[in-house]
Amino acid sequence: MNPKKMLDDMRTIKQLLTDAERIAREMGEEEPGAEHLLLSAIGLPDGSAGRALGSLGVDAERIRTALRDEQADALVSAGVPRETAEAMADPDPLGPAGAPLLYGAGPSAREVFQEAGKLARSSKQRLAGAHVVTAIAGLERGTVPRVLGLLGVDRQRLADAARAELVAR
């Protein structure tokens, strides 16, 4: 194992998880889910996640908007007045958490994080945002695939775009 690569990966993991947690808490969520890991991956300095999504016309802002819309629509479908459902989009930030990194992550975030790590290891690459996007594209159910659907993003095309970013590295 290349010590430089290991250090780089540790730095990436730390940023990925710390930012995912911060983003989740800013959005009023106790623990990060796959959607927060995706937003965090877009912010990684390697830029590959943002480029892969950008090639399909999606950026962090559009994802955040689609997340809010998806959540409001889901509440309305359960009979919650639209006014209340839409008010949930106003942030109710929780403030910084005491729990350390992955221990506080939800199952969907863990699944994506572990899969991204596996992808990076099997290709002997440094962990990059595009690994996270590839793992995200593999999720069949849950908030993220629903939001990608709202954005008109085909998961296979997203996986292809992320792989193209990884090949280019």
Add this chain to the structure above:
Amino acid sequence: MLPMATTPDDPTAAIAAVIGLRRLADRMEREAVERAVDEGWTWQQIAQAMGVTRQAAHKRHAARLRERGRQTEDDQ
């Protein structure tokens, strides 16, 4: 099946609704507890109203409220 305003038939939509309702319930809980603390309730009273232990109520809410400069009489 529960009669709802518009019952989401497919499980994907129904589960998304459940997630949304949990988030809504969590937020209502945070706001209600904050109001209770503002009105001078103790953790013991909040816990009793919520049907949980004092420790559980404290663990769930105390840090956030302290950050917002709120404390109960029995806070520690």
